Amino acid sequence: MSLGVCYYPEHWPEEKWESDAERMKALGLSFARIGEFSWALLEPEPGRYEFGWLDKAVGTLHAAGLEVMLGTPTATPPKWLVDAHDDMLAWDEEGRPRGFGSRRHYCFSSETYRRHSRRITEVLARRYGQHPAVTMWQTDNEFGCHDTVRSYSPMARLAFRDWLREKYTDIDALNEAWGNRFWSMLYHSFDEIELPHLTVTEPNPSHTLDFYRFSSDQVIDFHKEQAEIIRLHAPHATITHNVMGHYYHYDHHELGRHVDVLTWDSYPLGFLAWSRSSDEHKQRYLRQGDPDFAGYHHDLYRGCSAFGVIEQQPGPVNWAPYNPCPLPGMVRLWTVEAFAHGAHFSAPFRWRQVPFAQEQNHAGLLRPDDQPAQGYGEIEEAAGVLAKLGPEEEAARVAILFSYDSFWMAEIQPQGNAYHTEDIVSDWYAAARSLGLDVDIVHPSVELSRYDVVLIPSLLPLTEEVAWRLEESGAALIAGARSGSKNENGNIIPGLAPGPLKRLLPLTVTRSETIPPGPGGKAGAGHWHIWRDEVECDAEPALTDEAGRAVLYRFGEHRYFAALPDRALLREELRALCAARGIETADLPEGLRLRSGRGHRFAFNYGPEPVELPAGLGPSDGEFLTGGRTLPPAGIAAWRLP
Amino acid sequence: MSLGVCYYPEHWPEEKWESDAERMKALGLSFARIGEFSWALLEPEPGRYEFGWLDKAVGTLHAAGLEVMLGTPTATPPKWLVDAHDDMLAWDEEGRPRGFGSRRHYCFSSETYRRHSRRITEVLARRYGQHPAVTMWQTDNEFGCHDTVRSYSPMARLAFRDWLREKYTDIDALNEAWGNRFWSMLYHSFDEIELPHLTVTEPNPSHTLDFYRFSSDQVIDFHKEQAEIIRLHAPHATITHNVMGHYYHYDHHELGRHVDVLTWDSYPLGFLAWSRSSDEHKQRYLRQGDPDFAGYHHDLYRGCSAFGVIEQQPGPVNWAPYNPCPLPGMVRLWTVEAFAHGAHFSAPFRWRQVPFAQEQNHAGLLRPDDQPAQGYGEIEEAAGVLAKLGPEEEAARVAILFSYDSFWMAEIQPQGNAYHTEDIVSDWYAAARSLGLDVDIVHPSVELSRYDVVLIPSLLPLTEEVAWRLEESGAALIAGARSGSKNENGNIIPGLAPGPLKRLLPLTVTRSETIPPGPGGKAGAGHWHIWRDEVECDAEPALTDEAGRAVLYRFGEHRYFAALPDRALLREELRALCAARGIETADLPEGLRLRSGRGHRFAFNYGPEPVELPAGLGPSDGEFLTGGRTLPPAGIAAWRLP
Amino acid sequence: MSLGVCYYPEHWPEEKWESDAERMKALGLSFARIGEFSWALLEPEPGRYEFGWLDKAVGTLHAAGLEVMLGTPTATPPKWLVDAHDDMLAWDEEGRPRGFGSRRHYCFSSETYRRHSRRITEVLARRYGQHPAVTMWQTDNEFGCHDTVRSYSPMARLAFRDWLREKYTDIDALNEAWGNRFWSMLYHSFDEIELPHLTVTEPNPSHTLDFYRFSSDQVIDFHKEQAEIIRLHAPHATITHNVMGHYYHYDHHELGRHVDVLTWDSYPLGFLAWSRSSDEHKQRYLRQGDPDFAGYHHDLYRGCSAFGVIEQQPGPVNWAPYNPCPLPGMVRLWTVEAFAHGAHFSAPFRWRQVPFAQEQNHAGLLRPDDQPAQGYGEIEEAAGVLAKLGPEEEAARVAILFSYDSFWMAEIQPQGNAYHTEDIVSDWYAAARSLGLDVDIVHPSVELSRYDVVLIPSLLPLTEEVAWRLEESGAALIAGARSGSKNENGNIIPGLAPGPLKRLLPLTVTRSETIPPGPGGKAGAGHWHIWRDEVECDAEPALTDEAGRAVLYRFGEHRYFAALPDRALLREELRALCAARGIETADLPEGLRLRSGRGHRFAFNYGPEPVELPAGLGPSDGEFLTGGRTLPPAGIAAWRLP
Numbered sequence A, B, C: 001m002s003l004g005v006c007y008y009p010e011h012w013p014e015e016k017w018e019s020d021a022e023r024m025k026a027l028g029l030s031f032a033r034i035g036e037f038s039w040a041l042l043e044p045e046p047g048r049y050e051f052g053w054l055d056k057a058v059g060t061l062h063a064a065g066l067e068v069m070l071g072t073p074t075a076t077p078p079k080w081l082v083d084a085h086d087d088m089l090a091w092d093e094e095g096r097p098r099g100f101g102s103r104r105h106y107c108f109s110s111e112t113y114r115r116h117s118r119r120i121t122e123v124l125a126r127r128y129g130q131h132p133a134v135t136m137w138q139t140d141n142e143f144g145c146h147d148t149v150r151s152y153s154p155m156a157r158l159a160f161r162d163w164l165r166e167k168y169t170d171i172d173a174l175n176e177a178w179g180n181r182f183w184s185m186l187y188h189s190f191d192e193i194e195l196p197h198l199t200v201t202e203p204n205p206s207h208t209l210d211f212y213r214f215s216s217d218q219v220i221d222f223h224k225e226q227a228e229i230i231r232l233h234a235p236h237a238t239i240t241h242n243v244m245g246h247y248y249h250y251d252h253h254e255l256g257r258h259v260d261v262l263t264w265d266s267y268p269l270g271f272l273a274w275s276r277s278s279d280e281h282k283q284r285y286l287r288q289g290d291p292d293f294a295g296y297h298h299d300l301y302r303g304c305s306a307f308g309v310i311e312q313q314p315g316p317v318n319w320a321p322y323n324p325c326p327l328p329g330m331v332r333l334w335t336v337e338a339f340a341h342g343a344h345f346s347a348p349f350r351w352r353q354v355p356f357a358q359e360q361n362h363a364g365l366l367r368p369d370d371q372p373a374q375g376y377g378e379i380e381e382a383a384g385v386l387a388k389l390g391p392e393e394e395a396a397r398v399a400i401l402f403s404y405d406s407f408w409m410a411e412i413q414p415q416g417n418a419y420h421t422e423d424i425v426s427d428w429y430a431a432a433r434s435l436g437l438d439v440d441i442v443h444p445s446v447e448l449s450r451y452d453v454v455l456i457p458s459l460l461p462l463t464e465e466v467a468w469r470l471e472e473s474g475a476a477l478i479a480g481a482r483s484g485s486k487n488e489n490g491n492i493i494p495g496l497a498p499g500p501l502k503r504l505l506p507l508t509v510t511r512s513e514t515i516p517p518g519p520g521g522k523a524g525a526g527h528w529h530i531w532r533d534e535v536e537c538d539a540e541p542a543l544t545d546e547a548g549r550a551v552l553y554r555f556g557e558h559r560y561f562a563a564l565p566d567r568a569l570l571r572e573e574l575r576a577l578c579a580a581r582g583i584e585t586a587d588l589p590e591g592l593r594l595r596s597g598r599g600h601r602f603a604f605n606y607g608p609e610p611v612e613l614p615a616g617l618g619p620s621d622g623e624f625l626t627g628g629r630t631l632p633p634a635g636i637a638a639w640r641l642p
């Protein structure tokens, strides 16, 4: 449980480094993350390395008692490398190379670039692998940022063909899996296969699905190459990569298997502006972010690996359609909340606002004139709160099943523009959280017996094995429409949905419809929306809408939402199921969120007005570790669990 | 008057074919449409044909007593053909080839592809031209689908230059026709002329107009090449092509001259979602489709040729922004309505929902698990209704004049974003239909004397000959703004609008304005919108708006709407004119539509609630052939005309 | 103070030219602008010139007593030139050549095209430079129209590298100025630098800023080459170029230094449709245009040079999303208003509506059938009004500072989608005008001592020298947020905003936020919106919003709006400051605008209903030169100042 900061010594005169390091230490930070965009300074010309400045920077930090997380600089290859190898560039979906001049200008499938990626990693790992300060390594930076996972370059095409050859061996197997007899799309050879873009109308969804999987695999492979080199030279270092919020173009569960800690970059305000939330919601949470944004990602990435936050928004940013100031207290809140969700560390981005180039309007802990900004004092306060706590361990009894593969299937064939897997999963997450529940978001392959309730908002492919383990687990199940509807190629499952889940949910989905955004019908405490199944079933529906359409089926403790529930409808069903299982729920005021570890319970107020803790919550002895019964905007309360 | 179905035996194991054929027959179907996407199976490698499977499929259908409509497979050329001839691809308006991976990946102007199109047609026609089951042939599939009529390929450029050379002979004639002295656009040679795209601002509208005409001609030629080959080998077969709804990129009147029956593909739900209707309208008719969608297209295509429906939506589809289930009864309603409008046959698309590839979420008569879906039972019911009726012949006394050439002129120079020819024409059609009228939609070249009232919602070029025939016909005329405003090159007509129509409408349009969407002024029973002319005229306007602007001029029985009327305003003017001509009109409840042939009258309820037939409608003896005075949602009533 | 007209004799038979000229003269016009699109007629083949027609056209106009403004035809190079030199084309930001078929198909950086531009200019200047009728010359037409200033061609890339080499000499100086150590963007040579497009995410803002400056310089150079040739052969002629409204891609202050008169093309209706105004506002002023559109541009371009209007909208146009007819009287109003703002001349575009090609739906003074259209009579009326007046000289005591360089900085890094420099500047202008004030819009380099109040709505870079001159001037200052926030490279200014303005406004902007469109908080008579600074300051804010956020600081007579004021909030602050300075203000009814010269005062009613002049306005002796106390829609009143 430690605090750090993102630092770019190369942006500042060397004279500042020592005082910077000392101020970091004084602030309560224990590490600095450095180096990840500095290739042009480390290797100004091909093969000529300049480590002097980095030696000195690392040494200065070390001398101040800070540890260092060192990043490989592969997100920003220098111009001379690009000019020497134009086959290293990614191509966009429109068929154009994506050139030099910003960052991430490379293709994961370029063997040329892979070679240089390994080379610079090797050089760095050799030099700093045994340095006592360098205890952590980060590969590259934000794989996929600026839509860079899926490349349509000639190199990607060749690599995709190889990937397919490896997967299917026989072209007829591919033809069969993809259903290529449809529209005469049959191939005679893997070398005939193009990337799925610039077709007349949409390409075969199975074709696109395999391309998405291939693209994800290329990212993982790229990371693994670097991680293996680092491991060789720094066998005891913590290896990480910093992933993003709201990003699904590669499989983070798989990446989680190849890091020690998965870190993520948390920018609650910018992402709210980008979201599909209503204008009212965006206005209410303008300077706080959505109450579930950070929690959702903490719990999602905790399901991938040990996790931390390596870029915490410290003030206004520069890249959203509008960039408000965080409400006073929010940097503190976000920081503490991360640890409440089990983060191993948290670090604001960045130490000092840099007055030039693309990110000059992105706040730091310090202003460009070296004075403290909002984040500075709030990180100090957060350190004070954290000092009273030990590390948390999660003990959630409710799980959401999620897989990237399912996300891609629904992305490729949403069957209705309003169907967004992320919106649905995070809406179900928010429904559970609004009851005060702790929630794990996990891959279907995890051990399920620890859970009392398992939610499946949107899991299109779902194997017999998973269905069997669900049954064995004894958990109560709430499954949404589309669950178990697809086979591994994204095709309709034989026997129809819910496929293997019929073991628990004895019904057959005969067909489905999607509707425009907005409520589709009233049911229970809310409405259904987006998607509705028609079902053949011996049982009567437990809930129907005003037109008599089936919305919910109950089979013992298992539930099937034949029509996707909105938050209110789902919440009441979940509340009842929790009550049956003896899981305590709460009626939280809007904007209040709870989180419990084994030792403590936290409350966070995201709303713009003060709220009271509902009766039944709070320390039995009335003693708060921090805060109290009334939480101001951006307020935190914490107390020991009995 | 027969029912069929679209069938893809190649998607299913051969063991199923016989039972499929028998079930079709039992359902009351008399033909199956097959083969149109199967090139890769018919010719797996260059010149190696595999007819065994098709022989067997045709034979199996024949054995069950079904006729076969066989499609040429040119909408889906195989990958090996594309790889051998990259000059066969169309290019998009952005200047990029449109590649393999879906369908329609060819350019109508590619001589290479034309050769292969003739070759595969020849091979098929030779083999099946004399087969007793194969009584109908379809060329290709949905010319123009996915915006494929207008290609910007090098082949198209060469062909366009030849087309222009043939049309104008002399480059100075072209310069004069297009007005190329404007902006120094003069050419010295046909070989200097580019396709009208990627210019700095919009190209010369006459240039674009000729390109649109050329593109249409290429489609017709492509069809004619196939049709001639088929005719040679199957002289008695019915030749068709399946056109689409809401599609205007080539001249369907011209195509109609080269088919025996023009078929169309009717998907009422998806097209409502795509339309510019209000959200309220889309919500009300979500599961029924717009009440005039099918009728409009039936009457439009009946104006091109004998017609039928070859793809009838049988349930939810997969390609619209949202895809609802049809209200129970709608498949029956759509099917019967087609025959009420004079269709020669109707066939749902498709027999069985296919669980793989692009259209896996598109319903069939059967579910993927072979159980009957909605369409199955409703087609059976429709067959029952139809058994009581004979073929209808149209006897409309009201006509709408429409031409594709005029559509293109207005598309190229709308003069206001809200001016959409289709919206205007179909709105006038709907106004007439809401009075219970039967309407023909016809090309200006048809014999007009059979009509009492002729509507000209939007006919920009209108020759002296047409004006003369209008006068001779004795029909009352209602013309909308822009009528007769252009010459054959799309230029302003000498003497100004309404040009030749001045013979009937003695006025001069001095200038015109367009306004933002929404009402422009109140007049009569409604409002004007979109477009308004200023007029010099000896007569006073018959209607003005609240600002005193002229909206309507009356000259005897002829009307000129100087400002485009909305539905309410037009309806009342039309009602009065019908009364004067002794044409009976009705006050129909919203969503109710009528249709009469010589022998019967039908009522169709598109609304979501039950409606009563208005007094004055219904059988004089009280005996309905089907239905009754109260029509439930999706209900049909029919009775014999006295 | 003279009236002219845009005329294209080449569009009409020679027989019409003489009567055209005579009608122009009779209408009160004194000159015709001709020739600017006629290259293909002047030089039908390479090197073969045909001057006969132009000789005759000029002669005919001359004979009728008209002067001629002759345009160089370089906006429309002929096809043969394009075919001979494909390196003359501009490329769009997507990386594609912008081809022949409309106009402006050339790249300002093409040396080849520059050579031909000089050649055709030379040929024309030699032939007509001494012609007694040709008293005025226009270079090219509407530089930048259709987004043609910024070209991404190979020629532009080479020229940009040269421009950078000249500016920075040393590549390290460029690296330092741009901050290229960020994201490893360092260059070793000017030849490594690409144009700032098709990068993975946004390029370095300093890179883009220099590209925008370079692109502007290329336009000025292109103009200067032509102007110098013309000057040589026609030393006494007036040289002009016609600029556009709402256009900022090159520096009009700089162009103003190289013309005798800067002319502009005024289309009030089309530009309102294109603007970001509310739908209500667009509806209210549908047929009049925004009340400040024309005034803003008159005053902006008067700040660049002597100015005139060379294209005045005379009726509906063809190019906006909808194209209404001007309210009767508006052509007269626009024409008189131009002179009230100091225009040297005004000319409607065009003489006669041309019935072919791209602009066939654009009105002229005459209809295509030669009859007078709206503009004809109204220009005649305007001539009558103008005959009573002498030339005006401006005497504004309020100035707005504006620079194109600042515009580009904010365009490149708006930091919030709602931040549009033009909207802010023109909103501040409108606030002042709604008080009845005359306003100059000037570059910060002008002499400021003549002004009592100086407004700085958005001037990001602001030098010490300007701040010093502001102080010396004694003017009261109202500065908006972002003033003085950037250095000359677009980077954050050392010491933070307001940088040099701290001399007058002793505060420090510590950080800023942007919010979604709409009010951000209530303050004074209105609200703040779009942008808000947080400020360190010894003084208390003079205004705060309901959340206690500082909105306005007052320092003596100087004001700093830490949060951008809306029109109401700014107006009241400005009104108070004017009162303190003894500048009279008025409470104008909505849509009424005033303008005073040294000799007269004018009132213009843009509203759709009649308005009364407020008490205190109008002639002291009750005698109006035109109009009276009640102004009908489109009405004008004018009276002598005492």
Ligand SMILES: [Zn+2]
Residues within 6 Å of the ligand: A254, A257, A258
């Ligand atoms: Zn792995």
Ligand SMILES: [Zn+2]
Residues within 6 Å of the ligand: B220, B254, B257, B258
């Ligand atoms: Zn024909």
Ligand SMILES: [Zn+2]
Residues within 6 Å of the ligand: C220, C254, C257, C258
């Ligand atoms: Zn200059």
